[in-house]
Amino acid sequence: MSESLLKPNERVLSTLNDDGSRRWIRPRLSPGKFLNWRRAVAYFLIATYSLLPFIPINGKPAMLLDIRTREFTFFGKTFLPTDTLLFGLFMIMVFFTIFLVTALFGRVWCGWMCPQTVYMEFLYRPIERLFIGGPGRKKPKNIGLRRVLMYIAYFAISLHLAQTFLSYFVGASTVNDWIFGSPFNHPVAFLIVAVTTGLMMFDFAFFREQVCCVVCPYARMQGALTDQDSLIVTYDQSRGEPRGKKRRKPTQDADSSDVSLPVLGDCIDCTMCVQTCPTGIDIRMGPQLECIGCAQCIDACNTIMDKIGRPRGLIRYSSENAVRGNVRHLIRPRILVYPAILLLVFAGFLYVLSTKGTSEVWIGREAGLPFYTLPSGEITNQLRTRITNRSEEPTEYTLSITDPAGVHVGDGYGILTVEPGKEGSQKFPIVADPQVFTSGQIEITINISDGQEFSKDMVFEMKGPKYREPTITPEESNSDG
Numbered sequence: 122m123s124e125s126l127l128k129p130n131e132r133v134l135s136t137l138n139d140d141g142s143r144r145w146i147r148p149r150l151s152p153g154k155f156l157n158w159r160r161a162v163a164y165f166l167i168a169t170y171s172l173l174p175f176i177p178i179n180g181k182p183a184m185l186l187d188i189r190t191r192e193f194t195f196f197g198k199t200f201l202p203t204d205t206l207l208f209g210l211f212m213i214m215v216f217f218t219i220f221l222v223t224a225l226f227g228r229v230w231c232g233w234m235c236p237q238t239v240y241m242e243f244l245y246r247p248i249e250r251l252f253i254g255g256p257g258r259k260k261p262k263n264i265g266l267r268r269v270l271m272y273i274a275y276f277a278i279s280l281h282l283a284q285t286f287l288s289y290f291v292g293a294s295t296v297n298d299w300i301f302g303s304p305f306n307h308p309v310a311f312l313i314v315a316v317t318t319g320l321m322m323f324d325f326a327f328f329r330e331q332v333c334c335v336v337c338p339y340a341r342m343q344g345a346l347t348d349q350d351s352l353i354v355t356y357d358q359s360r361g362e363p364r365g366k367k368r369r370k371p372t373q374d375a376d377s378s379d380v381s382l383p384v385l386g387d388c389i390d391c392t393m394c395v396q397t398c399p400t401g402i403d404i405r406m407g408p409q410l411e412c413i414g415c416a417q418c419i420d421a422c423n424t425i426m427d428k429i430g431r432p433r434g435l436i437r438y439s440s441e442n443a444v445r446g447n448v449r450h451l452i453r454p455r456i457l458v459y460p461a462i463l464l465l466v467f468a469g470f471l472y473v474l475s476t477k478g479t480s481e482v483w484i485g486r487e488a489g490l491p492f493y494t495l496p497s498g499e500i501t502n503q504l505r506t507r508i509t510n511r512s513e514e515p516t517e518y519t520l521s522i523t524d525p526a527g528v529h530v531g532d533g534y535g536i537l538t539v540e541p542g543k544e545g546s547q548k549f550p551i552v553a554d555p556q557v558f559t560s561g562q563i564e565i566t567i568n569i570s571d572g573q574e575f576s577k578d579m580v581f582e583m584k585g586p587k588y589r590e591p592t593i594t595p596e597e598s599n600s601d602g
């Protein structure tokens with residue numbers, strides 16, 4: 122470290138050396154009950170994340186976030202671009218569920234379910250340990266060749282991850298075409314796959330835990346989302362301190378031979394909890410933003426406690442209040458407010474969903490003059506309709522004027538076929554005799570129907586020239602006589 126640089130009094134970031142260089146974290150694997158559970162959850166999630174874009178529900182992928190067409194499909198239900206309110210309510214529910222789960226269980230998402238942790242700790246790191254060994258183990262021979270093989274394996278998995286990731290946004294079959302088709306046929310698609318694969322490689326081979334420590338916004342919100350009663354991974358200071366290696370056994374009394382040794386807490390300062398931490402922190406320093414709640418330090422410390430004959434749980438899932446011996450409050454304002462809001466929003470979501478028909482219709486005036494006079498003398502207005510077909514079948518819609526009599530849709534117009542989940546648009550003229558426009562405009566009722574369950578009347582103002590009854594002068598009247 123350059124002498125001109127001021128040395129920090131304490132570590133600024135667990136992944137940063139004093140001189141500002143990257144501190145590479147290579148965590149030890151600590152077998153234990155939590156690791157076994159997390160491994161089972163991780164394998165299940167890897168299968169789920171990989172299969173979701175391929176599993177069909179109601180003929181659609183289980184999850185498809187089609188940004189291009191602004192259609193979002195979740196488990197067979199598609200939110201169309203016109204479903205802004207529904208989608209907004211859905212997202213509010215997602216956020217409040219996250220708030221509630223975090224208030225109750227802290228960062229359980231980060232340590233157990235987040236794709237970053239799941240793929241990093243249960244796919245990339247095991248591959249790393251397989252090829253170049255883990256910390257505390259003898260370095261294998263042919264380390265150079267092994268590194269090359271490791272990166273080839275990383276690349277294959279990153280390609281698969283890129284395919285999975287993109288499948289959520291453009292559909293699995295499209296990504297397959299991109300990957301297995303010639304890059305010359307679709308160079309842009311090829312570039313998208315290549316860049317996404319490169320980003321996956323960058324993340325899991327290089328950037329790694331930095332995502333949790335410095336990038337992820339969810340980590341930054343922990344201070345606001347959790348409280349002193351949320352479940353977190355904590356170190357029991359009252360039991361562990363003062364820490365130290367040389368100690369008097371807890372059962373030894375003052376008459377014992379090694380009374381010169383101090384009576385210490387249960388922490389023997391073996392640093393196994395630090396060495397196993399995937400974000401490189403020391404949980405004994407208290408709750409920290411970098412802690413993803415993965416419980417690796419719990420497994421590591423429990424193994425040590427078993428070895429030295431002390432009870433497990435020096436590091437454990439608990440709350441700040443519980444570990445300090447304060448009363449733990451299960452029922453707190455946020456635990457009541459979040460579900461109440463969730464319930465309200467869910468009721469609103471169900472209401473909006475149930476009141477939405479199978480179709481949505483919009484009718485408006487085309488640009489240009491408000492009315493034209495046809496060669497026949499009739500008056501016409503040019504209108505446009507946009508119809509969203511929310512059903513699962515192609516649907517033929519008929520437009521007709523039901524009121525007043527004598528006004529009709531122009532010949533050859535009035536029928537529009539719309540594909541399922543799509544929006545169709547058509548220009549159509551409406552025609553009326555000039556005599557009806559005694560006040561320059563009339564109210565008409567346009568009916569749109571799919572011939573089955575959907576039928577909607579829309580009131581529209583048709584414009585025309587103000588009609589005046591021809592007046593007969595006395596001269597004209599006499600000449601007629």
Ligand code: SF4
Pocket residue numbers: 361387388389390391392393394395405421422425435436
């Ligand atoms: S693993 Fe347990 S005993 Fe070892 S340093 Fe950590 S807290 Fe102390």
Ligand code: SF4
Pocket residue numbers: 354394397398399400401402403404411412413414415416417418419
């Ligand atoms: S402190 Fe423990 S729970 Fe937190 S990230 Fe490190 S190992 Fe995981």
